[in-house]
Amino acid sequence: MSLRDEGIIQFNGSPEHFELLFDLEKSLDYKVKEFGSVEMLKYQASLIPEICKPLTEFIEVDGEIIGYAYSGHNHWAFEASLLDSNLSFPSQESCLEVGEMFLRRQIDRARSMSGVKTLRGWLFQANQFMESFYERNGFEITHTEYVSEIIIRDFDDRKFSHRTERVGKLGIRIEDLRSLQRRYPDWEQKLYFLWMALENDVPTDLVEPTQTIDNWRRTLIAPWFNPHHVYIALDGNEWIGLSSYDRGDTVADSVSTDLTGVLPEYRRRGICSALKVHALKKMKEEGAKRIFTSNEENNPMFEINLALGFKKIGTESACKLEL
Secondary structure, three states: OOHHHEEEEEOOOOHHHHHHHHHHHHHHHOOOOOOOOHHHHHHHHHOOOHHHOOEEEEEEEOOEEEEEEEEEOOOOOOOOOEEEEEEEOOOOHHHHHHHHHHHHHHHHHHHHOOOOOEEEEEEOOOOHHHHHHHHHOOOEEEEEEEEEEEEHHHOOHHHHHHHHHHHHHOOEEEEEHHHHHHHOOOHHHHHHHHHHHHHOOOOOOOOOOOOOHHHHHHHHOOOOOOHHHEEEEEEOOEEEEEEEEEOOOOOOOEEEEEEEEEOHHHOOOOHHHHHHHHHHHHHHHOOOOEEEEEEEOOOHHHHHHHHHOOEEEEEEEEEEEEO
16 A cells, blocks of 8 residues: 555535545444434534634545544634544555655644634544554554443342432432423523533543533534433522433434433532433333443543443544644
8 A cells, every 4th residue: 555546535415425534433433333324414514603613524545435534623612723524444454654744734734824823623433543653653642442341131220229319319310301491481591500510520632512402402402312312410499410312213222322311519429320320221111232332441431431331432532732
């Protein structure tokens, strides 16, 4: 494989290119393959505004497309001085030369953009090969997340019923969003403020999310959004925690965890554990087969998940280059 044989094909938004990008993400990036469809990818792409300056290119070698490169500002936590990116290609020595070329293209682009001071690379496959590849090019690993999953048939909620009972004795109750929508006309605003408060408390190497309620609504309340899969912890009329799940637009057996957490003043009372136990029980009753999630390596939520039966299946990392 040589550079003279490589090609750069810019993503054009056509159905064919979305199909190709979808297949590459499934084969190169994601630990759980059976989730979502091309239509879901198209919807997610529509959420990225032009101000983020998104650019996707396919990596072609000897007439075969082997990967893709993406860069753009983060639309969920926009920061003008930070350009996000990922570079996905097979973790093979034979791909290193073309990988180096595309990484240099991303670095040069970042340096040419006014106000950009940092290029952040996301490694969906945080293996030794990819981490060494970025570190050799001056990047520093700054953030690590563990991807884990639970096979629902192995989850016995009876073993953890004491967790929900204990929280119940504290006067905390758990309800799904559908039931709350009927009683709280302002449910959307309540959910938005709770969601953003919890997001701002999640360990990350990004700035705090700054989503308006309109942008948040488009991101969370997608066409396939199901309020039965959002479980809220309440203290009286106060919404103090949640655990949210996404079955995607294909209602697959695989379920993604969106967000789980409680407000800081309600920590260390077992509420997060109770939310997870309640949610896993309900998702099992609905026929889910597996639930997957990702947690920052030092996030207590990761330990809670392991205690409930989740198993680590992969690692993802972020790295940064100061320009």
